[in-house]
Amino acid sequence: MLVFVGLFALIQIIALVVMDQRRARIALAHIGQELDACERMFERLLTHDREQLERAAIVLAADSGFRAAITGNNINTITAVLRNHDTKGHRRAGEAFSFPHLLRSAAAAGKATSTVVMADGLAYQLVVVPVVATKVVAWVAMGFLLNDKRAHDLREVINLEVSFARQRATGGW
Numbered sequence: 204m205l206v207f208v209g210l211f212a213l214i215q216i217i218a219l220v221v222m223d224q225r226r227a228r229i230a231l232a233h234i235g236q237e238l239d240a241c242e243r244m245f246e247r248l249l250t251h252d253r254e255q256l257e258r259a260a261i262v263l264a265a266d267s268g269f270r271a272a273i274t275g276n277n278i279n280t281i282t283a284v285l286r287n288h289d290t291k292g293h294r295r296a297g298e299a300f301s302f303p304h305l306l307r308s309a310a311a312a313g314k315a316t317s318t319v320v321m322a323d324g325l326a327y328q329l330v331v332v333p334v335v336a337t338k339v340v341a342w343v344a345m346g347f348l349l350n351d352k353r354a355h356d357l358r359e360v361i362n363l364e365v366s367f368a369r370q371r372a373t374g375g376w
Contacts, residue, residue: 241361248357252347253316253328260332260345263288273334273341288345305331306342319349326350326367 263269263284272280300306302320309315309331316330329346333339347353354365368376 238363241363244361245357245365248360249328253330256328256345256347257314257316257330257332259288260330260343263345264332264334264343270334270336270340274336300342300344302329302331302344305329305344309333309342310339320346321369326369 266284268280269284271277272284301322302317305315305317305320314330314332317328319326320329321327326349327346328349329344331342331344334341334343349367354367357365370376
């Protein structure tokens with residue numbers, strides 16, 4: 204009887220271990236599918252935001268008054284128009300654009316986008332579009348800050364924790 208009870212206990216333990224491993228595999232597969240779906244949703248949201256940003260930049264670049272101010276080098280009008288578009292930060296005349304790779308991409312493709320660029324330690328989603336007056340006379344760059352509020356908004360939609368972090372050259376985050 205002791206052998207029978209021992210054999211029965213051994214079979215129960217083996218069955219429990221096998222079932223537990225199977226449950227773990229199923230759970231991991233389900234979690235992987237959920238993460239993949241959330242990643243796709245996250246990418247769609249960023250794409251949607253980029254498209255809205257791009258449309259706003261195109262509208263600004265197509266504004267005839269803005270183009271005329273640029274071609275006439277009317278700094279006061281240019282500044283006033285940019286202030287109406289919630290411009291953050293001001294650059295000195297002649298100061299180089301912080302993201303020359305985007306200008307090169309925009310020159311080659313007619314526009315450029317970047318999901319994330321870092322400026323002054325902050326992350327932005329950025330688009331660059333040309334201002335055309337018979338030829339490209341300037342570039343409009345528009346972006347928005349990827350901050351805690353944006354992470355919270357994304358978290359509400361995709362129902363996952365969202366954080367933005369960057370890795371420093373020293374290796375830390």
